[in-house]
Amino acid sequence: MNKPNLGTLGTGTAVLVLGVFLLLQSNGALDLNGAQSLFGLALCVLLALVGSSFSRRIARRDAEPEAEEEDLATAALGREASRISKIGFALGILLGAGLLYVWATGSLEAVGKVALAALVVTIALMLISAPFWLAMVRRLGSERVARARADERSAVAAHLHDSVLQTLALIQKRADDPEQVALLARRQERDLREWLSDTAPSRPDERLSDALRAAAAEIEDSHGAPIEAVVVGDAPLDERLEALVAASREALTNSAKFASKGGPVRLYAEIENGSARVFIDDRGPGFDPRAIPNDRHGVRESIIGRMERYGGKAKIHSEPGDGTEVELTMRVRR
């Protein structure tokens, strides 16, 4: 919590007043005796001290409810209310200091007694009514908070209705089809997690990590095969990394199609030290990579060929009966 300190403000004001006072005196514009100026000076300092301790107390009192607030909107509103009250208080101190200075330095006649009386009354009124204004500002703040909460609540309700309740209804209807049920549950889980996470929204068109996760999610949905994706690091997409995503997508599709019975297909990507490596592993039946017929575009063209065209590398380790590992490497522009 930042505290744009009233203490600082008060001290600043006092110093300012003091500066003007000294300037005037050195110019000879003011003709004061020593006792008067000393008194004025002491008052300024005293005022600054009182102001700073009082403001700290106010800041603390304002900070407490904020600490308990859960959501950001609430905290922001609280901050706003307390900022307004602080500014009001600072103005009060400023006026008070000016008045005291004028009084102490004895140039009262120049101002005029009536004006002074009016000023004193105004300031007194301001100080007396300050708690009322503070309370009002706070009340306004809490009403806005309540409204924000209600809005948020209805947004949550709408989301749950559109997603979770729909899925639960579908699951009940499809209760006799375990694969469909599992798929529905996974899709809903992913959706809900994404919604709950308060990170920046996914940008699969711009970030490699998001693009890989999006590809995994899409293939999981279209093939009904669970895919676990773990991505470490990130990089902005360029055409080479887009080729890497496309090759990853191809490898994931193959695994999802042929090898999802042996457990989830896994994608692990690591982007660091100027290169991006993607591993796609499955526990499926495996195959003999040397035995891929030349007319099979899937592996040879869409994975190996694509990677090589963009200066990357693709390695495929697979043996019949022992799953398949695809390792893709591409340089990352820095």
Added chain:
Amino acid sequence: MSTPSVVIVDDHGIFRSGVKAELEGMVEVRGEAETVEDAVRAITELEPDVVLLDVHMPGGGGVQVIEQVSKARPQQRFLALSVSDDPQDVIAIVRAGARGYVTKTITGEELADAVRRVGDGDAVFSPRLAGFVLDAFAGDLPAEEVDPELDQLTAREREVLRYIARGYLYKEIGLRLNISVKTVEAHVSSVLRKLQLSNRHELSRWAVSRRLVD
């Protein structure tokens, strides 16, 4: 240890009975608890080898359970079992003292295996936790801020974590790297220790900045 014993701490009854059924025959379920208070009582009374611990519970989470139990039973071993993949939760409970973190989608067999490992004093990382750790320990630190004992992973540890992130079992990792399963376990335990003790500022910053649940 032939059949390790556990106490399951989770506020969802359905989930507890599911875990119990899945562990049947592989792990002895000594008791269950659904609040922090009950859990502390049950664990100190039943003295299980391992506590299966949910991260979020009403009236305080798994972290409180670990803190309170550790006063009476500092040797108690905990395995966190959670639906949450939130790095903040993961880091908090591991740093509180859990020797492993697995997500609730884990199969019964894998869970029994994880319980056995934690019971033996080893560490258990899910693929995602391994990814988190690699991420959190990535990047170079200014040399004067680094405690090489705690703030950096060795090349071997990174390699082991990478295989875990790819879903490999310890046995398979051992084969790949030409080391014994015991050595793999030693590397993972060492990473766990670093994760628990490192002051690496990146750890906390990273946990906050990457509140990914995906």
